[in-house]
Amino acid sequence: MRDCVVVGCGRSGTSLAAGLLARAGYDCGRELLPADEGSPKGFFEARGVNDVNERLLAPHDPMLSRSGHSRPLRHGERWLGVLPPGVEVEVPPGLRAAMAAALPASPYCCKDPRFGYTVDAWRGVLGEPLVVCVFRHPLATAESIARDVRYEDLRVDPATAVEIWRAVYSRILDRHRRDAEWVFVHYEQLMDGSGVERLDERLGATLDHGFADPALRRSCPSREPPRGCAGLYAELCAAAGYNG
Numbered sequence: 001m002r003d004c005v006v007v008g009c010g011r012s013g014t015s016l017a018a019g020l021l022a023r024a025g026y027d028c029g030r031e032l033l034p035a036d037e038g039s040p041k042g043f044f045e046a047r048g049v050n051d052v053n054e055r056l057l058a059p060h061d062p063m064l065s066r067s068g069h070s071r072p073l074r075h076g077e078r079w080l081g082v083l084p085p086g087v088e089v090e091v092p093p094g095l096r097a098a099m100a101a102a103l104p105a106s107p108y109c110c111k112d113p114r115f116g117y118t119v120d121a122w123r124g125v126l127g128e129p130l131v132v133c134v135f136r137h138p139l140a141t142a143e144s145i146a147r148d149v150r151y152e153d154l155r156v157d158p159a160t161a162v163e164i165w166r167a168v169y170s171r172i173l174d175r176h177r178r179d180a181e182w183v184f185v186h187y188e189q190l191m192d193g194s195g196v197e198r199l200d201e202r203l204g205a206t207l208d209h210g211f212a213d214p215a216l217r218r219s220c221p222s223r224e225p226p227r228g229c230a231g232l233y234a235e236l237c238a239a240a241g242y243n244g
Contacts, residue, residue, distance in 0.1 A: 001026065001107040001205045003129035006120075007176075009168040010079050010113035011038075011135045012145035013187035016180070016212055018044035018111035020196060024205045026109035029102065038148040041213070045112050048102035053114035054078050055098075056089050056121055063087070068160025070153060074138045077151055078112040082160070082167045085174065099125045116168035119176055130178050130202055133172055135236045136187035138165045138229040139221040162226050169232050184239035 004021060008014045022028050022044050029046025057064065057078040064081025065072045072083055083089075091099075103125060105108065110126070129235030135141075142161035149156060152233065156164075176182075183202050191212050200207050225233045237243070 001179040002128060002203045003106050004109045004132055004133045004203060005115060005119060005126060005129045006109060006111035007119055008113065008134040008135060009116060009141050009165045011148065012141045012165075013185075013190055014111055014113060015039050015041070016187070016190050017044050017132055017134045017185065017199070018109055020109045020190070020199070020207045020211050021109040021203070023208045023211055026107050026205075027104035028109050028111065029104040030089065038144075041211075043111075044109070046102065046104065046110070048098075049110055049112050050076070050114070051151050052095065053112050053118045055095060056091065056118045057081065057083070057114060059092075060087055060089075065128065066163065068157040068163070070155040073154070074151075077154060080145070080149065080154075080156055080164060081117075082163045083117050083171070085167070085170060089118050091121050096125065103227045105196050113168070116172055116176075120179065123179065128181070128212075130132050131177075132184045132192070132199065133177075133184045133236075133239075134187060135169060135180055135184070135233075135240075137221050138162055138225050138233055139223060141165050143221070162229065166229050166232060168238060173232065173235055183240075184236060186237065186240045186242040186244070189240060189242055 006014050006018045019041050028044045031047040033043040033045045054075055059169040066082055121226050141157050145161035146158045185195040195208050196207050196209050
């Protein structure tokens with residue numbers, strides 16, 4: 001089975017994709033985040049990988065927070081930041097050893113929403129994995145972030161959640177995908193099985209087509225994507241072959 005990195009904005013179906021791979025025998029790393037009400041089957045994220053990505057983003061704290069955050073972001077919350085498109089994420093001295101230590105054994109599946117900002121910084125550590133970009137309608141993601149994400153007193157308003165979606169996927173399309181082999185999958189393609197079949201073929205894995213639970217689908221917007229997201233969403237859907 002081919003090594004894999006799952007990227008995409010949080011609350012877009014990345015946990016579903018990583019869960020499929022974990023059930024097929026992929027190593028997602030040590031000390032996985034526990035399941036919770038928002039992701040009852042688990043997140044399939046390793047604390048060590050998350051910590052490295054937090055440290056990669058920490059130098060950019062002054063620009064990550066927005067007025068739509070109820071307070072400034074703290075350690076562990078930077079996946080909810082809005083990183084401007086021109087910012088380069090550099091590897092600080094001494095961190096590359098921690099990156100190598102956090103990488104699971106092959107065949108691995110590394111998943112973290114922060115990879116939407118940081119995957120380029122991992123290039124020399126990851127080898128040559130297939131990068132799986134999972135996405136869904138921007139309003140579905142934004143509504144889920146605004147409704148379900150809770151870190152004590154931190155809240156994210158829907159408009160800022162849309163900004164997060166746009167910042168992550170614009171960076172993926174404009175910067176990241178040129179430097180690796182990618183496959184794009186819409187959340188709905190994971191639910192109907194067509195995306196699972198494509199991942200089977202690209203990864204050389206046998207995935208559990210019954211893992212996706214339609215009862216967990218809570219956001220299905222019928223509205224047009226917000227201004228500034230429509231073109232990005234259309235480009236993602238074209239890359240995934242999704243016409244829904």
